[in-house]
Amino acid sequence: MMPSSFSAVPLPSGNAGHPHDSLLPEHLQALLALSLTPEPSHERHVEAHLDAGCRLLGMTTAILGHAESSRYEIMAAVNPPAGREVGGECPLEETWCSSVIAQAACVAHRHISAEEDTRAHAAYSCMPFESYVAAPLWSEGRLTGTLCFGDETPRQQDFTASERALVETLATALGQLLDVQRAKERTRSELDNLRLAYQKMEGLFSHCSLPMALMDFHGHWTRMNPAFSRLLGMEPKELTCSALEDISHPQDMLTCRQALSAMRTGDISEYRQPHRYLGRHGQMIDVMLELKVIDSRAGIILSQHEDISERRAHEASLTKLRHQLETRSPAAGRLPGSTLDKLMPFELIEQQLDNEIARSARHGQPLCILILSVDDLEDYTREYGHVAGERPLQQVASILRNASRKSDLLCMREDNSLMAILTSTDASGAIILAERVRHAAAELSGLDRPITCSVGLTGYHPAPDTMRLANRLELMDRAQQALKKAQRQGCNRVRFLDPDPVMPLDAGTLTTLPPKPAGTD
Template sequence: MHLEFPIFMALRSIGQKILLVVGLAASVGMTVSLWAYSLAQEKGMREQNERSMTQTVESVIKGLQSVMLAGDADIAQAFSDRLKTVEGAQDFRILRVDGTEAFRDNQTIRAVNQYKGEEAFPERDEEQIVPVLPKDSPDLLRAGTSEKPVPLYTAAGPDGKPSMTMLAPIMTTRGCKKCHGDETRLLGFIKFSVTLAALEHDIAEANQRAVALIVASLLLTLIFTAAILRRSVSQPIARVTEAMRRAAGGDLNSRAVAGGSDEVAQMASSFNTMTASLKHAYDGMQREQDKLTTIIRSAKEAIIVADATDRVTLVNPSAETLLGKSIQQIKHGSFIDILDDTDLMTRLLDDPDGSPEIIRRGELILSAQASRINADDGHLAGSAALIRDITIEKNLEEELRKLSTTDALTSLFNRRFLDDTLTKELARAQRYGHPLSILMLDVDHFKKFNDRHGHEMGDRVLKAVAGAMRETLRQQDFPCRYGGEEFLAILPETSGPGAFNAAERLRQAIAALNVEGLSVTTSIGCASFPDIMADSADNLIECADGALYTAKERGRNRCAVAAAAILDKSEVGA
């Protein structure tokens, strides 16, 4: 059957006929392509928007987990507040599983502290319960059940324009179980809402550009059919291939240039869409990495991260200061050797609770923690160590300890320390049958001396007596101020004769003092266990006090012992 069309038959030139056929075919094909391209472009842009939002909330979840695993709950609240200032976001919040906003009250802090059995995190001074979604919201149930981000589209958002919300569940990781337990599967949600006005505008512009491109391509096809046939295949393919090569080399800004709407042009367009998506995702990841890098590099704590082979991959500047090593030295060594103590690192890594240990490096006192990090599928992903400088804290603790046990005037141990130590030493002597002695001494005529020369001179005399006690007694002895002008020395592992000899040396040392031209003498009473079977520290002190008064009654500046066995020897004076 032979079909003849008047307009076709009117054309005499085969070129014109080909051009007409090509034009008709191109018109039909380009119209269909425009429709398909518009749909694909719209779908692709919406899917890209969902992927971008998914990547954003996943980055936020990872950042939040990093902050919480480091124990910085106060930073987590600031992190949550900052999400609300993200440009382009209608709503960006961290929710609990019941739909209320997280980090606004003390509900989770109390639950964690109760689970851990200690005040691991201080409670906030101000609390506020901010409901965002109903507890029984189907969206929360769907997101929690699916365990992956769920996109929600709204025809009219808060501003009356279409919007999209990405509701992403925050699932429990291995590190989270230290605070939330093994039974907790879902910790909360990230709610990220954006307006779709910009996306709809972009889709409309893309459609307009596509229409303009189709019309221009059709005109060019009708006028330059031969040229287009020659250049529409080989040259575009070459350009796309070159763009792919540059992208493979890391240049994500590379774009494939190809006009028209044929297969090659579609391939170029798809390639450009793909590279644009990758570039957007990469930029987002880079921004998150920059944030994390800023936090790590500015941290005063040393942070060291290694891969699964214990090769150190990240070291912040504080590690150089605290460990006394350069970053190059730390990276060139193994993670297990960063503290120069393999056994210590092994113990830290094997501790399931991640408890810190106190170590000394030179003049620094450090708190070191280390743990293995497992991926979601359970395989070892790497290791991390956190090292804090607690020198000031420990020095302050030591200073406070000294202040609580030291007499302010003489710098000897105070009465509180005396009572505790003598009780412990007597109990130890009774348990093991070891000897224990005490010396109780009093400055002779101190009241008259104090009244005549003044309290300041009296204080200097007491300091001089204290100095003589420190210089004369052994290092393992405990020189204490009993009260006023009375002193008491605890002599562990010392029998009666040894205590008397120590008392006599002390008495002579004090008698040899010259305090601004004044002489000082003391009377000393000795009491020893088991010569005296004292059943308490007070009993032993009473015996030494009785011997002291015996020495005073016998003329002062002498030693006396409470034990009858050496009573004659005790009557020695200078």
């Protein structure tokens, strides 16, 4: 790599010492003037160096060239010969600069046609020079080209050490000018990219349907998007004059204050917890509050607020309904406390499925339908009796209930199959849950004989705010078809019908249960 100072420019063999030791006073004065005289542009600054070199060396032509592989490109020139204009390219071997690049050192010829070896060079027929001197150009730590001076007339004397040192020093200065210019171009490019990224982020922040806001480590709002203002029913000006604590439920602020303090000290960078806000009119707004430190030095936190009020109301309604089911009288022929008696009636599930489809469409959340059948249950009942035949169904229902979440809906159908509505669950999550239940059922003990289960699944994954809702009957029919497919293929397996699953359906070699789906209770 080339050091940044002029003093480290390589000198030709036989010219020992410091380059500046050989420079004449007029050379030094010219170089000082170049460094002190402001130029309107980078191009003009380069041209001033070439002009100065021509004047001090008594040469008519100056060329600054870039060498890449076997090509030579002219970047700047003063009085270039025909065919060697700025921007032009030619094979490197057709230039005198090929020797400079090969030797990585200064090369000079006072009378080219008088030298037998130079007359044989390919450049002799392409370049009208009789005298020539050039030095390697170093840029960004590597040899990237040459600075050369030429004239159509030969010189009476060889190029002096001072003249060689001048060319090398000019080449070093031009290399540094190129480095500065490229650094400026990179900086401009990076600034343009940052500006575009900021504009894109600004657009996403402003138009995002998810309520978001920026705050400091003390919980004071500094900026918010329109969705956050709509969530709270408050104007941005009102919010910027308040803090997180001013609009939060007092009980929720205890853990939130601790999280902000830990973020301030750098102990944590993220926080996620259910949170309650007080709206303009005193109404309670349930959100899932997520805080992320995006600039620890400036103390900037991005807060996201997923409205879960509807989900909380939905879960409360389901809890009330389950309580009613648990306290009702057991069906005839069943023992009190039977899991089957605690499942929702199929008629109610059908009605609720329409609501879940609409809610899934509003929020763009996936939904899956599961239908499970205990394999050969009729044969089991005929062999061991009705009471014994209900035990496998009860235990599988308990497994399914424990594997699902509070927001999932379960029922038993007239054909003794179990059906579940898996809310906010995609295909992979539904398959994992079904496989867990299938494996657990195969490992049940205390029954008259081992049992297996077949499971059919289907899914619905709408885009947010879609106007096209899934048909309840079609969804249940697809799940039923998936169950029949599992049974036709030998039972004791899981099948997913449209869309295609994102993981293998059969896991016959597994000896342990797969992990519980993320987000399950």
